[in-house]
Amino acid sequence: MGTIIEAKEFSYSYPRRDNQVLKNLNFKVEEGEFIAIMGRNGAGKSTLTQAFNGVIPHLHGGTIWGNILVDGVCSQETEITEMAQKVGVVLEDPEAQLFTTRVDDEMAFGIENLCLPREEIIERIKWATKVVRLEGFWDREPTALSGGQKQRCAIAATLAMKPKIMVLDEPTSQLDPIGTFEVFDVIKSLKEEYGMTVMVATHKSEHIAEYADRIMVLEAGEIVAFDTPQVIFRNSELLSHVAVRPPQVSALAAYLNSMGQNIKRSDYPLLIEEAEVVIRNLIGGASNGQ
Amino acid sequence: MANNIIEVKDLCYCYVDNGPWCVNHMSLEIAEGSFVGIIGQNGAGKSTLMKNLTGLLRPTHGTIHLNGEDIADKPVAEIANTLGYVLQNPDRQLFADTVREELAFGPTNQGVSEEEVNKRIDYILKSVGIMHLADEYPPALSKGDRAKVVIGSVLAMEPQVIILDEPTGGQDYIGRYQIMDIARKFHDRGHTVIVVTHSMALVAEYCEKIVVLCNAEILLQGTSKEVFSQPEVLAKTFIRPPQITELANRMKEELGIHETLLSVEEMGDKVLEHIPSGE
Amino acid sequence: MSILDYHYGDSYVHRMDPRVKMILLVLLTIVVFIISNFYVLVTMFALVLLVWKTAKLPMKNIVRYMKFLLSLVAFLIVLQGLFFSSGDNPVILMHPIIPDVVPVIGGHGTIYLDGILFGLVLGLRLLTLVCIMPIFTMTTTISETALGLVKLGMNYKYAYMTTTALNLIPTLQEETKMIMDAQKMRGFKAFETGKLMEKLRAYVTLVVPLVVGSMRRAQLMGVAMEGRAFGAMKTRTYREDLNLRTRDIVCGVFVMLLCIGVVYFNIRLGGWY
Numbered sequence: 001m002g003t004i005i006e007a008k009e010f011s012y013s014y015p016r017r018d019n020q021v022l023k024n025l026n027f028k029v030e031e032g033e034f035i036a037i038m039g040r041n042g043a044g045k046s047t048l049t050q051a052f053n054g055v056i057p058h059l060h061g062g063t064i065w066g067n068i069l070v071d072g073v074c075s076q077e078t079e080i081t082e083m084a085q086k087v088g089v090v091l092e093d094p095e096a097q098l099f100t101t102r103v104d105d106e107m108a109f110g111i112e113n114l115c116l117p118r119e120e121i122i123e124r125i126k127w128a129t130k131v132v133r134l135e136g137f138w139d140r141e142p143t144a145l146s147g148g149q150k151q152r153c154a155i156a157a158t159l160a161m162k163p164k165i166m167v168l169d170e171p172t173s174q175l176d177p178i179g180t181f182e183v184f185d186v187i188k189s190l191k192e193e194y195g196m197t198v199m200v201a202t203h204k205s206e207h208i209a210e211y212a213d214r215i216m217v218l219e220a221g222e223i224v225a226f227d228t229p230q231v232i233f234r235n236s237e238l239l240s241h242v243a244v245r246p247p248q249v250s251a252l253a254a255y256l257n258s259m260g261q262n263i264k265r266s267d268y269p270l271l272i273e274e275a276e277v278v279i280r281n282l283i284g285g286a287s288n289g290q
Numbered sequence: 291m292a293n294n295i296i297e298v299k300d301l302c303y304c305y306v307d308n309g310p311w312c313v314n315h316m317s318l319e320i321a322e323g324s325f326v327g328i329i330g331q332n333g334a335g336k337s338t339l340m341k342n343l344t345g346l347l348r349p350t351h352g353t354i355h356l357n358g359e360d361i362a363d364k365p366v367a368e369i370a371n372t373l374g375y376v377l378q379n380p381d382r383q384l385f386a387d388t389v390r391e392e393l394a395f396g397p398t399n400q401g402v403s404e405e406e407v408n409k410r411i412d413y414i415l416k417s418v419g420i421m422h423l424a425d426e427y428p429p430a431l432s433k434g435d436r437a438k439v440v441i442g443s444v445l446a447m448e449p450q451v452i453i454l455d456e457p458t459g460g461q462d463y464i465g466r467y468q469i470m471d472i473a474r475k476f477h478d479r480g481h482t483v484i485v486v487t488h489s490m491a492l493v494a495e496y497c498e499k500i501v502v503l504c505n506a507e508i509l510l511q512g513t514s515k516e517v518f519s520q521p522e523v524l525a526k527t528f529i530r531p532p533q534i535t536e537l538a539n540r541m542k543e544e545l546g547i548h549e550t551l552l553s554v555e556e557m558g559d560k561v562l563e564h565i566p567s568g569e
Numbered sequence: 570m571s572i573l574d575y576h577y578g579d580s581y582v583h584r585m586d587p588r589v590k591m592i593l594l595v596l597l598t599i600v601v602f603i604i605s606n607f608y609v610l611v612t613m614f615a616l617v618l619l620v621w622k623t624a625k626l627p628m629k630n631i632v633r634y635m636k637f638l639l640s641l642v643a644f645l646i647v648l649q650g651l652f653f654s655s656g657d658n659p660v661i662l663m664h665p666i667i668p669d670v671v672p673v674i675g676g677h678g679t680i681y682l683d684g685i686l687f688g689l690v691l692g693l694r695l696l697t698l699v700c701i702m703p704i705f706t707m708t709t710t711i712s713e714t715a716l717g718l719v720k721l722g723m724n725y726k727y728a729y730m731t732t733t734a735l736n737l738i739p740t741l742q743e744e745t746k747m748i749m750d751a752q753k754m755r756g757f758k759a760f761e762t763g764k765l766m767e768k769l770r771a772y773v774t775l776v777v778p779l780v781v782g783s784m785r786r787a788q789l790m791g792v793a794m795e796g797r798a799f800g801a802m803k804t805r806t807y808r809e810d811l812n813l814r815t816r817d818i819v820c821g822v823f824v825m826l827l828c829i830g831v832v833y834f835n836i837r838l839g840g841w842y
Contacts, residue, residue, distance in 0.1 A: 040462045042432050055792050081801035089796050092460070096786050097793035099733055101575045105712040108808040110797030121808045141575065147332040158797065173460035176331045176488045177530055203462055206533055245463040248491070248533040248554055255558040261565070272537050279541060283564040346750050365761040366753040375754045381785070382744065383751040385778045399756035429781055447756060 004165060004197050005029035005052070009066035012047065012056060021047050023221040024066070029199070031164075034191045036208040036229075037201040039218035040243040045201035046092065048218070049169045051075065052199070053083040071164055085114065088158035092170040094150040098142035103134060103153055106142055110161040128160035131194075132186050148179025152186060159190070165197040166190055172204060180204060184211060209233055209247045209270035217242050234268040249275035256282075295451055295482050296320040296343065296373075301352035303342055312338040314506040315352075320484065320499075322450070325477045327497030327514070328486045331527055334503040336486045337378070340453055344375045357450070371400060374449035378456045380436040384428040389420060389439050392428050396447040410446050418442040418472055434465035441472060451482040458489055470496050491532045494518060494552035502527065519550040574739050576707040582624035583708045586817045587717030593824050594705045600828045601697050604835040607690050613831060614697045621700065624708050634699045642692030649688035650680045711736050716807055725805055733790070741783060748778050 010025040022044050029035055037045050050056045054075040057064050067074045071086045091097050100106045107125045116124070129135050132152040137145065142153055151171050158166065168187065172180040184207045190196045202208060208215060208229060215232045217225040219242045225232055232238070233246045236254045246254070252275065253268040261282065269275035296319070303313040313335045320326055328336050341347040343354060345366040354361050361369055377383055386392040393414055397407045415421045418438050423431060428439050437457060444452060454473060458466040470485075470492055477483045487493060493500055493514060500517040502510040504527035510517050517524070518531045521539060530536065531550075538551040538560070545564055551557045582590075597617075604610055621631065709717075711732045718728035749760055752774075759771035 041434050041460075041465055050792070053796055055796065059788075059792055059795065079801075080795040081798045084796055084798035084801065091789060091793055091796075093789060096789035097796075099736065099790055099793070100712055101710045101736070102712070104808070105710060108712070109794075109799075112805045112807055113798040113801050115802045115804065115806050118806060118808065118810070121806065125808070139577075141577070161797065170460060174332075174456070177490070179332055180488075243462055243464040249537060251554045252534065252537075252558055252561075255554050256561060259558060259562055261562075272533060272540065275537050276541060279561055280544070282561065283544065344754060346753070365758065366750075367756050367758040367761055370754050370756045377747070377751055377754070379747070381782060382747045382778065383755075385748070385752065385774065395757075396755040399758065443755065 002031055003028045004031040004071055005199075006069045007066070008069070010051070010068050011065040012051065013063050015061040015063075017062075021221050022051070025068075025223055027216065027223060027226055029197060031197055032191065032195050033197055034188075034211055034213045035197075035199045036212040036215045037199060037218060038203070038205075038208070038215055038232075038242075038244045043218040043242070044221040045218055046169050049089060049167045049199070049201055052165065052167050053087040053089045054078060054080045055089070081113070084110070084163070085161065086163055087165045087167060088161055088163035090151075090154050090158050090166070090168045090171060092173060094147070094154045094174075095143070097154050098150060098157070101141055102138070103140050103142055103145070104129075104138040106153055106157045107160045110157055114161065124160045124162070128156040131159060131189065132156040133182075146179070147175050148182050151175065151179070151183050155183070155186060163196075165199070167199045169201050170203070171200065172202065180207065187211070203245070205233070205245050206247045209250075217244065229270060230266075230268075233270055234265045247271075253278060293322050294319045295322040295357060297355040297358075298339075298343070299353050299355075301339070301342060301354065302350050303338055303347060304350055305338075311506050313342065313349075316503075316506075316508050318501065318508065318511070320451075320482060323477075323480055323482055325474070325496060325498045326482075326484045327493035327500045328484060328503065329488070329490070329493055329500060329529060330503035330509075331529075334527065335506040336503055337455055338506075339503070340375065340455055340484075340486060343453065344373055345369045346375075367399070370396075370449070371447065372450050374444040374447055374452045376441050376444050376452070376454050376457060378459070380433075380440040381429065383440045383443070384436065387427060388425050389415075389428055389431075390424050392439055392443050393446045396443055400447060410448070414442045414446045417475055418445070419468065434461055434468070437461065437465070437469060438472070441469065445472075445476060449481070451484065452476060453484045453486070455486045456488070457485065458487060458492065466492060490518075490529065490535075494532050494535065502529065514552060515550045518552065574707065575710055576626055578625050578708065580624045580708070582620065582704065585708075585820065586811055586813050587709050587713045588721055588811065588813070589817045589821045590705055590709060591714075591717055591721070593821060594701065596825065596828055597701050598698065600831060601694055601701065603832055604694075605690060606835045606838045607686055607693070609831055609835045609838065610690060610693050610697065614693060614700075616827070617697055617700050617704070620704055624704060626703065626707055630703065631700060634696060638692065638696055638699065642688070642695070645691050646685055646688030649684040649691070651684065706735070712807075712809075716809070716811060719807075720811055726800060729794075729799070737783070737787075740786070741779065744782055745775060745779060748775055748782075 006028050007025045010022060011020050012022040013020045037048060039045055047056060051068055052070055052075060056062065057076060058080050064076055067076055070083065073086065075083055098106055100109060104125055107128050108121055111121050111124050129138060132155055134149065134152055134156060137149065142150060145153060155168070155171065171187070172183050175183065187198055187200060188211050191198050212229050214227060215229055216223060217232060217238070224242060225238055233250045236246065239246050247270050249269045249272060253263050257263055263278060267278055269278050298316060298318040301313055301316045302311055304311050316339060330336050338347065342349055345361055345364060348362070356369065356372055384392060386395055390411055393411045394407050397410055415424055418441065420435060420438050420442060423435060428436060431439065441454065441457065457469045461469065466489065473483050473485060474496060485497065497514055500512065500514050501508060502517060502524065509527055510520065510523055518535050521531055524531065531539070532552065534554055534557050535550060535552055538547055538557050541547070545560050547560055551560065601613060604613060715728045715732045718731065719725045753760060757771070759767040763771060
């Protein structure tokens with residue numbers, strides 16, 4: 001496996017604005033990684049997701065410095081439509097990106113544009129429907145689906161094009177807990193079963209703690225940290241600085257330490273199961289001491 | 291006991307004739323000055339219920355009393371004087387050229403004097419924390435600021451009750467708390483607050499009363515401790531208690547927890563009780 | 570639910586080749602414009618209703634259109650009844666309703682039967698036209714329409730732009746309603762209890778937020794379409810193909826003959842009734 005995305009001193013400013021919304025980004029993403037992009041609203045997460053397929057700068061204009069190489073191609077110098085075959089970007093607002101009147105038409109739209117033979121198109125629609133578990137919904141109207149189904153439909157519409165990289169911008173912002181869970185479950189399977197490289201901009205710390213390989217933390221357009229969830233979520237100072245909420249169980253460990261306990265940073269739990277172990281150790285110590 | 295400001299009796303609503311009920315025989319009382327959270331899955335009927343309360347939809351069956359008066363024949367614009375409703379998408383609720391004008395829109399419609407309007411605007415700009423944006427063009431603001439402007443513009447009408455429909459969707463961590471803190475501030479001033487949300491952590495932290503909707507019916511209602519102490523019932527509507535509550539439930543016996551814990555601090559204190567150095 | 574939205578169904582009209590449907594739509598629209606005889610128009614309207622029934626579309630919608638057009642038609646009938654002037658020998662239904670003693674306008678206000686019928690014809694024509702369009706839009710999906718246009722020789726980019734624009738109409742209707750709701754919730758009374766002029770002025774205030782909103786939406790949609798490789802190749806393939814079946818051709822020819830017959834009768838009968 002090699003590097004699939006590489007940003008070199010990439011900066012960007014929107015047209016007629018002086019300030020750079022992305023500043024001097026340097027990073028590498030390996031093939032098959034699951035990357036979460038976190039940070040407060042306005043930190044540049046959405047802008048970055050749109051830089052991968054060249055919507056920035058092709059559609060929005062503005063000025064770029066440096067470049068982002070995606071699968072060996074510079075996304076700023078290549079047509080969006082050509083990039084679309086390498087990178088699938090799912091936008092935040094599911095309604096604006098569902099523009100047909102049937103779920104299967106929605107999924108067909110992208111692959112039809114690639115001029116694939118009819119049998120292949122039908123095959124891929126079937127596959128994408130199965131991955132996002134919308135079987136039985138193919139003749140529904142996208143606008144009549146529930147929030148979670150809409151998001152999954154939008155994911156499938158992009159997925160059907162079989163891009164190497166899937167980029168998702170806040171795919172669960174309007175969803176209830178079960179919808180959020182369903183969407184993250186689908187995203188996880190993209191990586192685990194289909195070997196795709198996945199990048200997700202999101203605020204959902206508990207899910208990221210469970211699924212992501214690495215977290216990229218953006219603050220005012222700059223990368224302030226890019227490391228595993230274990231390292232990022234254990235760094236309470238960093239988190240409060242960039243307004244990212246740690247999973248509640250990590251916050252619990254930090255709270256216990258602030259109350260005089262001495263839990264090692266490397267032992268901060270991210271998942272409920274891990275928290276149980278940490279707490280048992282603490283009170284286990286109690287029973288030994290008594 | 292405070293008066294009930296809202297009384298819903300046997301409310302039913304469906305969008306199409308003979309279609310499925312989107313609100314199915316709901317009865318609900320909301321006490322004046324309370325802070326109520328409404329939770330439930332997408333499509334459980336939360337927004338439909340709220341739209342019935344505000345008169346944007348009219349009940350197929352049943353009655354709604356606001357301050358003891360039936361709202362059936364009242365125009366929405368009149369109900370809005372007592373009951374402010376912040377709809378889900380901020381973008382469709384911004385019509386003015388500047389934030390200041392946006393805030394003035396509601397009170398001006400109410401026929402409030404200019405002097406009073408200005409007084410209210412200044413108060414809202416300050417209490418919502420958007421003073422520095424007073425002369426900006428609302429649609430050009432960031433998502434968090436747009437949400438604050440919309441909430442402020444409803445608050446400027448000084449309604450007795452304020453309903454926030456998914457105010458924190460797509461907001462970051464800080465944005466969520468800022469918005470909920472605004473709601474709390476107005477609650478402390480005596481307003482009744484109703485929040486519709488998916489965030490269990492926020493509900494657990496801010497709301498006194500929780501109403502859980504499931505399949506167009508009221509599944510549960512009670513204080514947040516009462517509601518989150520019934521994970522089996524909540525599971526029916528796929529609601530998971532906050533992570534910390536789940537952890538507490540799992541370690542009930544080991545830690546001798548008898549009640550439902552909702553915050554990191556509560557849980558932390560409980561753990562500390564069981565550690566020798568903490569004793 | 571918008572009046573133009575696709576209506577799920579599996580009727581013969583739904584399954585008909587979109588090209589045939591498109592051609593028939595244009596043809597019928599022209600014919601309804603041409604015919605002027607009241608009885609022919611009634612027959613035509615009855616036929617449209619029959620198609621409506623065949624397509625299993627909701628009859629309720631027609632009642633809605635009627636309600637919507639009622640005031641306009643009533644206005645046309647009164648106007649034409651009073652001021653009808655063409656025709657050599659108009660039948661007078663009622664002599665001057667304003668007595669001669671009234672100064673200036675006294676002696677005017679003759680009501681002509683021809684005028685009333687002409688008003689009725691105009692109204693019925695409008696109603697028939699309003700009922701024809703949804704037969705197409707409610708039974709044909711966006712992709713079928715686009716594919717039909719492409720097969721009729723249109724460049725696929727234009728075909729999709731046209732159909733997507735059509736699809737925006739129901740979205741705009743919905744958006745308008747949401748903005749109105751938001752304004753009502755801010756104590757804006759004009760929509761509910763305002764006078765006519767206030768209501769009109771209130772509708773004008775909707776324009777700016779609506780335009781801002783649609784532009785944002787259109788831009789997002791553009792991003793989404795390009796993100797799915799729209800326009801990557803000179804041509805594109807289609808999941809489904811159109812095949813012109815014999816019965817579509819037969820049906821098309823039948824409707825065409827019917828149209829010719831209708832126009833023929835209209836000329837033979839002449840006049841308004």
